[in-house]
Amino acid sequence: MRGKIQSPLSEANSGALVGYIPLHKASSETYRQMGFKCGLEIHQQLKTAKKLFCRCPAGIYQQAEDYNAEIIRHMRPTLSELGEYDGTALMEFKTRKNITYRLKNENACTYEIDDTPPFPINREALSIAIEIALLLKSSIVGELHITRKQYLDGSIPTGFQRTAIVSVEGYIPLPAKNIRMIQLSIEEDSCREVSDIGHERIYTTDRLGMPLIEMVTAPEMLNPQEAAAAAHFLRFLARSTGKVRTGIGAARQDVNVSISGGTRVEIKGVAHISRIPRLTHNEAFRQRALLEIKKILGKRIKSVEEWQMAYCKVNAQNPVIASLATQANKDDGTCFYAVNLPDFVGLLSFFTQPGKCFSDEISDRLKVIACLEKPNLRHHEEKESVIDWGKLRRENKWKQTDAQLLISGQPEDLHTALETIEERCRLAFFGVPNETRKSLKDGTTIFERVLPGPDRMYPDTDSAPLPISETLIEELRRQLPTAVENSVQMMQQWQFPQDVVGYILKNNLFPLVKKNITDFNLQPVFVATFFGHNLKHIEGWITPASQFDYERIYALFAFLRQENLQPELAKKMLPVIYHYPNMDFESVLLTIAFKKHSDDDILALIPDLKTKFKDIGRKDDAAMREWMMGQLRSRAIGNIALKALWEILDGGCDE
């Protein structure tokens, strides 16, 4: 017994059916109602001289076209330790990719190409990882076991990533609540992808093997803003050690999202924390849309077992597809298949994400699994179609309530393509498939692979377990930096503006800021804004002639104190110091044309100024004080504290 099928749903009204609202209109209540849950996996490169399992230098990058040699490999799935094949591994095997690695002599050895077993783990990297584990208040393992985590996409030439758990559990204290940690692992970074077209995927091996930690939180963030806040906190925590890499690609976030009735979906490789809210928001609604599709299918079709996809080969001469079958296609052997999805009418164009619909879910998988380049799929609910769908339906006696699509490609790929379409459509009966998705700049995501499970883990038979001693832990515990939450608390007590707090933590400047405040007895807010406003502003528009070291600022305040100059002068000197980090401070003073004046010299000018002001003909005392301050400011900066001068003028005016 089938339910009655409504007229085709348009993308717009299916979006309404899902209840989609843009991020800025959503409130925490929106997410509570959806049962939104989010967890994070933060990947952070460690600042070591060498890679994790070989002695190649870390952090020497190459351009895609700059390489000394290439090798080619293929990946095959293997069994996990518990005797299961991993689903992701099987999917990736179906794709039959030729994987080419571009090697550069400077940053690769035989380890990178999997032609030598691993060297003992980089101890420097391990110590940094333990230090961060301690900051997370987590349980550090007694013995490190290197594990192989399978990746058949080729991003690692061995086909697996060497990774090891350093600690489990722990938590981070966000202002609103504590977020529990699941684990922290140390692992080798993967290759960088150059291109992925058809059956050819190209990587460079420069980043491969660089030490990385992965910090995994429990799925306890209940709205997109909390997720971003947790990501910021973890980044600040890692940076507080001063031993992690910064810059493009040095930290990447994987974000897990689920809603009630949905499934955990992993959004991979989010490069900027600021993108997390929109991505998680859209993913929540994508899951809601897929659940809606599930509901519609449930009404139309009694069970997935009785649903059967049909397809037929469409001859290139068939007028139905006349305008598609170009001469070029005929020559390269391209085949066409029409596919009928019974009772799917209206669903291919059903809203899933802003600007995307259910057919994209299929299309994305065709690209990844069957290697069909986009556009790889056409369907009858597209707005403008060059295909005569009506004729196609009549020829094959397909029903009005069915949905049709057409795919094209090389014959050897189309078998996998048909399997992929059928699999994705069958998954629609169950709602949200387990997937890893790739984030796009616009806040939407595309299919990357089936979500891997614990079955892809395998002990590394090339390495022995490594005990982590109490002595090492205690030694590292003694040199821990101030906990992020304590730094935040102190900065709040000092009444730092909120934006400055973020800037200071992001750049790991708290120890330096604190040192400046305490050693020179400076006003905390003055130091805060000096860094968080003046310096930040200058960083935005001046390119230093050589590497600028923040410690230079400490030297600057020390110099001012020694010369008995007022700290305000630092603001005038800063642009020059930042521009020319090696210029000595005396020369900087010359550059800004600073002249030394005694207090008396400056104060001696007051009577004349008063007269002058009265000559202008105004009487207001407050106005006079401000005017005089303006006249004296440039001469006073550095020589007399502006606040003190202000007070003197105040007294002077009262006379």
Next chain:
Amino acid sequence: MSDIFKGYKGAALKTLKKYKIRVWSDASISTSRGDFKGIVLPRAENDDDRHIVLKLITGYNVGVAVDSILNMQEDGYKEAHYKIPEKEFPTSPDKPNVKLLGTGGTIASRLDYRTGAVIPAFSPGELYGAVPELADICNLSTEKLFAVFSENMGPKQYLVLAKAIEKEIKNGIDGIVVGHGTDTMHHTAAALSFMVQKPPVPIVMVGSQRSSDRPSSDAALNLIHAAYTAAEADIAEVMVCMFGPTSDEYGLLHRGTRVRKMHSSYRSTFRTIGDIPIAKVRWGKITPLHKKFSRRRNDRNVEIYPYFEERVALLDYYPNMHPDIIDSLVEKGYKGIVIAGTGLGHMNKPVYPAIERAIKAGVVIYMTVQTLWGFVHMFVYETGRDMVAKGVVPAENMLPEVAYIKLGWALGQTNDPGEVKKLMLTPVCDEITEGEPYNGYLVYQGGIPEVEEFLKKFHK
């Protein structure tokens, strides 16, 4: 009782017993470093007794220090069953029949919890499950002769293998593949070359440098190449079939007497030395490189010489080698010595008296070169002439390991030095060649511009 604590000993075993925790238990452990939860795994025998291995729910393994354990509790039990999916190997009458003889090695393998190492596992069904392409190449049957690691292959195994090959040939097989660990594959290849002469079909030895438990393993492609060679090649010789470049591109077929493992870990570790390989193989195509090789025949004739004298030694000469090294071999009853000499085949004067004593005692001595490439030329320098005068026999351009195997094989047939010499210096299958092709010796020097240019152009 001890079986439920697989691999644990000492303090770790005591702790498991104290809290009544079996291997494969789902356990909660509280320690002074915090709490851990997971499945207790077996422990590798050679690891210490201070840690218990847990598999966390995320699939990772960790070790928990026994000293830090405050309490342990068993929440459940889940024993793992590790099995390669076994599917019936499909056969068809139009495909050649190939026999895979297993000796061990990592062509197909699985993890051994006790040692933490990989152990071989190897039925046609398992192989089909792991490398389904094989069914498109041949009808494969297998026989596991022994399950030993490469380093444990020796004369006893050579004889069994030679006889097994004879049996398969008589039974009408179209080709034979021998799965073998790579470390001593060239020793076995040499032994089979002498023991199995004039075979009518290809005898292809194969292994892998990266174990088949990893996705990037060379095992599957090597096996595909070897099976294809056994099934289709018009080359009836004992060969080693392994990666040509390290890239997944093609295999090389090396003659059993001229092949050597040249790198401890590279995939393309096997090289033909003093000659060029017989052919290149890709699935679907064999490209001969060598002009001279024995062709496949339809008859079932083969000559088997299953002999080996074990009291033969191979000595790598080094400056300051003392004569007592040779004396002690003689005293211990060794019948033959192969020396890998320096340069053109030299040793220093202090060992001359020992050589004289050995030859007088009836020990035969053969000279090869430790440079691997090139011929022994003992008449160029006086030291060489001296040694020949004392009875040392130059073994032409036989590789040291090959000369060792051949001497064992020859002494297995006769003790007469003249007969041995005749056997040794009569080439069976190019272990001695008439000369060396000028393009045989190629050891590239990395860093040189033209080599770098080559590396950039061709997959390594």
